[in-house]
Amino acid sequence: MKQAAELNLFTAALGLAAPWGVTEVRFAREEGKIEFEVEFAKGSRFVCPVCGEPHQGVHDTKERRWRHLNFFEYQAFIEASVPRVRCEKCGKTSQVEVPWARPQSGFTLLLEALLVTLAREMPAATVARLLGVGEMRIWRVLDHYVEGARSREDYAEVKDVGVDETAARRGQNYISVFHDAGRGCVLFVCPGRKQDVFDQFVQDLEAHRGHAANIRSVCMDMSASYIAGAAASLPDAAVSFDEFHVIKLVNEAVDEVRREEVKTEPCLRRTRYLWLKNTAKWSRKQIVKYAELASLGLKTERAYRIKERLRDIYASAQTAEEAEILLKKWYSWARRCRLEPMKRVAKTLKDHWQGLLNSFDSKLTNGRAEGINSLIQAAKAKARGYGTTRHLITMTYLIAGNLVHLPASPYRTTCSSRPTAC
Numbered sequence: 001m002k003q004a005a006e007l008n009l010f011t012a013a014l015g016l017a018a019p020w021g022v023t024e025v026r027f028a029r030e031e032g033k034i035e036f037e038v039e040f041a042k043g044s045r046f047v048c049p050v051c052g053e054p055h056q057g058v059h060d061t062k063e064r065r066w067r068h069l070n071f072f073e074y075q076a077f078i079e080a081s082v083p084r085v086r087c088e089k090c091g092k093t094s095q096v097e098v099p100w101a102r103p104q105s106g107f108t109l110l111l112e113a114l115l116v117t118l119a120r121e122m123p124a125a126t127v128a129r130l131l132g133v134g135e136m137r138i139w140r141v142l143d144h145y146v147e148g149a150r151s152r153e154d155y156a157e158v159k160d161v162g163v164d165e166t167a168a169r170r171g172q173n174y175i176s177v178f179h180d181a182g183r184g185c186v187l188f189v190c191p192g193r194k195q196d197v198f199d200q201f202v203q204d205l206e207a208h209r210g211h212a213a214n215i216r217s218v219c220m221d222m223s224a225s226y227i228a229g230a231a232a233s234l235p236d237a238a239v240s241f242d243e244f245h246v247i248k249l250v251n252e253a254v255d256e257v258r259r260e261e262v263k264t265e266p267c268l269r270r271t272r273y274l275w276l277k278n279t280a281k282w283s284r285k286q287i288v289k290y291a292e293l294a295s296l297g298l299k300t301e302r303a304y305r306i307k308e309r310l311r312d313i314y315a316s317a318q319t320a321e322e323a324e325i326l327l328k329k330w331y332s333w334a335r336r337c338r339l340e341p342m343k344r345v346a347k348t349l350k351d352h353w354q355g356l357l358n359s360f361d362s363k364l365t366n367g368r369a370e371g372i373n374s375l376i377q378a379a380k381a382k383a384r385g386y387g388t389t390r391h392l393i394t395m396t397y398l399i400a401g402n403l404v405h406l407p408a409s410p411y412r413t414t415c416s417s418r419p420t421a422c
Contacts, residue, residue, distance in 0.1 A: 010036060014068075014078070014100065015110075019044035027074075034071045038080040046096045048087035056085040059093055066101050067133070068108045069410060075132065078108060107141065113407035115141050120399055123383035124391070139391060146394050149403040155180075155187060155210030160362070162219040162242070163201075163226060164369040165193040166376055168389050175393060176201075177372060181219055184368040185402035189393045198229030212236070219364035221245035222352050240359040241352055242366035243314050249348065250307045251276050253341035257303040267293060268300060275304050278311055303342050306334050320357040327356065372400045 010022040014036065024037035045055045061081035068076040078100060086093045100108045107115070111131075118127045119142055128135040160181035165174045168191070176197040178188040188204045190197050202212045215237045220226045222241055230239050254275050262268040271293070274286050282290065294301055310330055317323035327349075334346035349356060359365075379395050386392045397403060 014038075016100070020080075020099065029074075032073070033075040033077060035077045035079055036068075038078055040083065044083075046083060046085050048085055048090060048092070049094045049097055050092045051087060051090040053087055053089040056087050058083040059086040060084050062095065064098075066106055066108050067111055067131075068100075069110050069114060102144075105141070106137070109407070110410040112141050112145070113410045116145050116398070116406055117409040119395075123379075125383065139394070142394050142398065143390075145406055146397045146401075146403065149405040150208075150397060150401070152405045153208050153403070155205050155208040156214075158182070158187065158205070158210050159214055160217045160219070160364055161187065161201075161215060161237075162364065162366050162369045163197075164221065164366055164373060165223075166373045168392055169385055173389070175389065175396070177369065177376070177396065179369055179372060179400075181217070181364050181368065183402065184371075186372060186396055186400045189396045191389050191393075193223065193225060195225045195229035195232065198226075198233035202233045217358070217362040217364055219359070219362070219366050219369075221366070222249070222348070222355075227355075238358045238362065239355045240362045240364045241355040242364070242369075243359060244366055244370060246349065246356065247307070247311060247314075250310055250342075250345050253345040254300065254303045254307050256341040257339050258300040261299050265296075265298060265300075267296070268298070271300075275300060275307075278308060299339055302337060303339050306330075306337060306339075306342055309333070317360055320360045323360040324357055327353075372396075375400050 007022045007025070010025060011020075014022065016022065016038065019041040020038055021041070022036050023039045026035040026037070028034070045057055047054050048056050061083050064080055064082045066078045068078050070076055080098065082095055082098060084093055084095045095103075097103055100110075102109065102112075105112065115127060115131075115138055118130070119138065124138045124142065125135050128138050158180050161178055162181045163176060163178045165176055167173065168175050173191075174193045175189055175191055176193050177186060178201050179186050188201045190200045205212065205215075212234055213236055215234050217240055218230050218234055218237045219240045219242050220230065222245065227239065230237060255272060258268055258272065258275055271289065274282070274289060277286070290301075313323060313326045313330060317326055331346050331350060334342050337343065376392070376396055376399075379399055380386060380392065383395075386395070398406075
């Protein structure tokens with residue numbers, strides 16, 4: 001009786017229900033593992049996995065083994081003779097799906113839920129070491145659940161998107177990351193940063209009930225390939241050039257002026273970050289340093305004032321109409337400033353004039369994209385790089401995709417249901 005009660009306790013702890021139950025527990029302390037033998041009640045009948053016909057008799061069984069959540073400090077395994085049924089309706093012989101694991105997996109659903117939870121916080125290689133399994137087994141689980149969760153996403157309400165590139169690994173290896181500018185979550189990731197990434201995005205969008213015609217705005221940098229891709233694949237969308245990238249271009253021009261002038265003005269040495277910051281973010285030391293330099297009539301200081309005036313326009317103009325008046329005055333100043341880098345960047349902005357103005361009406365920025373990129377790069381640095389671009393894409397969806405159909409952590413006490421396979 002005592003043994004039966006203990007087996008019933010383990011059956012309940014594993015979440016098993018009739019006709020399944022634990023019939024034996026084997027504890028190997030020296031090997032650091034515990035094994036649960038699970039069997040189905042004699043005479044049980046099952047649903048055909050192929051056609052769904054109920055009450056099919058057992059044809060034969062096959063021994064299977066799954067890794068489960070650790071039992072205290074011991075590795076736990078479930079072993080079972082899984083029945084195969086020969087369906088009287090469809091005539092096929094197939095293996096029954098067990099309730100604690102998905103087909104073709106060597107892990108239980110609960111352990112897979114833990115793997116997904118851990119992989120959001122640490123590299124897959126670390127998860128593999130903690131659990132004593134191969135890293136590729138971890139990636140197969142992550143790929144399965146991320147793909148399954150994405151297949152259930154609905155993009156019908158997506159109207160504003162942003163796109164940015166981020167480095168996949170050293171060299172000219174990049175991925176393009178499309179995000180929902182409204183919710184700030186990743187929609188689609190693909191290798192490369194050429195024009196065709198927009199075709200791939202539209203295909204994925206429409207596979208998730210979205211429509212290219214619904215996209216009203218696209219926020220991006222001034223990449224020629226991105227501009228061409230948006231024009232071809234999202235012709236109804238207004239292109240907005242993000243303030244972050246515009247200011248970045250002008251900052252590069254200011255720094256070019258400084259690098260040239262420092263050859264004749266040694267006082268500019270070690271002042272690079274002074275000119276890259278806006279005034280509001282200067283430290284006390286930088287304020288004092290600027291006061292010293294401002295009276296010297298430096299070209300760099302003049303370039304800095306031109307840049308800061310552009311930043312002021314972004315802060316004050318509320319509409320494209322207001323912005324255009326101010327930008328025309330700024331453009332005239334920048335083109336007459338006799339600083340070649342500033343004149344060039346002003347010409348570049350003029351060539352992309354409508355996209356600049358659109359950003360004042362759409363109010364879109366790629367600030368969220370930069371936040372997503374920082375998450376991606378932090379995860380990549382923590383993992384010391386990923387072996388394949390596919391792994392990086394999987395992790396991008398996992399940490400920044402806001403996927404609602406991933407399995408919940410098995411240790412969440414608020415969870416009312418057990419994890420299910422996607």
